[in-house]
Amino acid sequence: LWCHPPRDAGSDTSSTTLTWCMTELIRYPATMARAQAEVREAFKGKTTITEDDFARANLSYLTFVVKEALRLHCPVPLLVPRKCRETCQVMGYDIPKGTCVFINVWAICRDAKYWEDAEEFKPERFENTSLDYKGTNYEFLPFGSGRRMCPGTNLGVANMELALASLLYQFDWKLPSGVEPKDVDVGEAPGLIGKKNTGLLVHPVSRLFDPVNA
Numbered sequence: 001l002w003c004h005p006p007r008d009a010g011s012d013t014s015s016t017t018l019t020w021c022m023t024e025l026i027r028y029p030a031t032m033a034r035a036q037a038e039v040r041e042a043f044k045g046k047t048t049i050t051e052d053d054f055a056r057a058n059l060s061y062l063t064f065v066v067k068e069a070l071r072l073h074c075p076v077p078l079l080v081p082r083k084c085r086e087t088c089q090v091m092g093y094d095i096p097k098g099t100c101v102f103i104n105v106w107a108i109c110r111d112a113k114y115w116e117d118a119e120e121f122k123p124e125r126f127e128n129t130s131l132d133y134k135g136t137n138y139e140f141l142p143f144g145s146g147r148r149m150c151p152g153t154n155l156g157v158a159n160m161e162l163a164l165a166s167l168l169y170q171f172d173w174k175l176p177s178g179v180e181p182k183d184v185d186v187g188e189a190p191g192l193i194g195k196k197n198t199g200l201l202v203h204p205v206s207r208l209f210d211p212v213n214a
C-alpha cells in the first residue's frame with residue numbers, strides 16, 4: 001500500500017518535486033529570473049557545478065523555491081497511516097484506541113488559516129522565517145514528523161537543490177511557441193505521490209558563455 005520508500009527510496013518524490021519546481025518557475029517568470037540570477041552569480045565562471053561548489057555557496061532563494069514547491073505540491077499528500085495508541089479527544093471528537101489516522105499534509109499546506117495567498121507560488125514567504133520541514137512546524141510537514149519521519153530528508157533536499165541549480169545555471173527555459181505561462185497545467189495525478197498530471201514541455205536553451213567572463 002505504502003510504496004515510496006521501499007520501492008524507490010525517494011527518487012520518485014525527488015523527481016516529482018523537481019518537476020514542480022520547474023513548472024512553477026516557468027509559470028512565474030519573475031521568480032525564475034530571481035532564482036537564475038542568484039545561481040548564476042554564485043557560480044559565475046564555472047562550466048559545471050560540483051557538490052563542493054554547491055556546499056560553499058549560499059543559495060537562499062533556491063532553498064525557498066524548493067520549500068515552496070514542497071508546500072504547494074506535497075509529494076506525499078497523505079503521510080504513513082498512524083494508529084491511535086489510546087482513546088483520546090481531538091477538537092471535541094472522540095478518537096477510539098486503534099483508529100487508523102490519515103494526515104492530509106497536502107490540505108494543511110494549502111490551508112488559508114496558516115498560509116497567506118495559499119494557492120500562490122511565492123518562495124519569498126520563507127524569507128525571514130525559521131519555518132522548516134524538519135517536522136516541528138505542523139503546518140508544513142512534506143517529510144512527515146515524529147519517529148516515522150522521512151530519514152532521507154537531507155539527501156533528498158541536497159539532490160533536488162543541486163539538480164535545480166544546474167538546470168537554472170546551464171539553460172534558459174522556453175515554453176513551446178503559443179503557450180503562455182498561465183496555460184501550463186498544474187493538475188496533480190491521484191495516487192500516493194502527487195505527480196504532475198501531464199508532462200512538462202519546455203525547451204532548454206543552452207547558455208553560450210565564455211566561462212571566464214560569464
Ligand code: HEM
Nearest residue numbers: 005009010013014076079080143144145148149150152156
Ligand atoms: C523530495 C523528497 C522526499 C520526500 C518529500 C519524502 C517524503 C516522505 C514522507 C512524507 C514520508 C512519511 C513520513 C511520515 O509519515 O511521517 C517518508 C518516509 C520515508 N522516506 Fe522519504 N521522502 C523523500 C525522499 C526520500 C529519500 C531520498 C529517501 C532515501 C534515500 C527516503 C526514504 C524514506 C524512508 C525509508 C521512509 C520510511 C520511514 C519509516 O517509515 O520509518 N525518502 N518520506
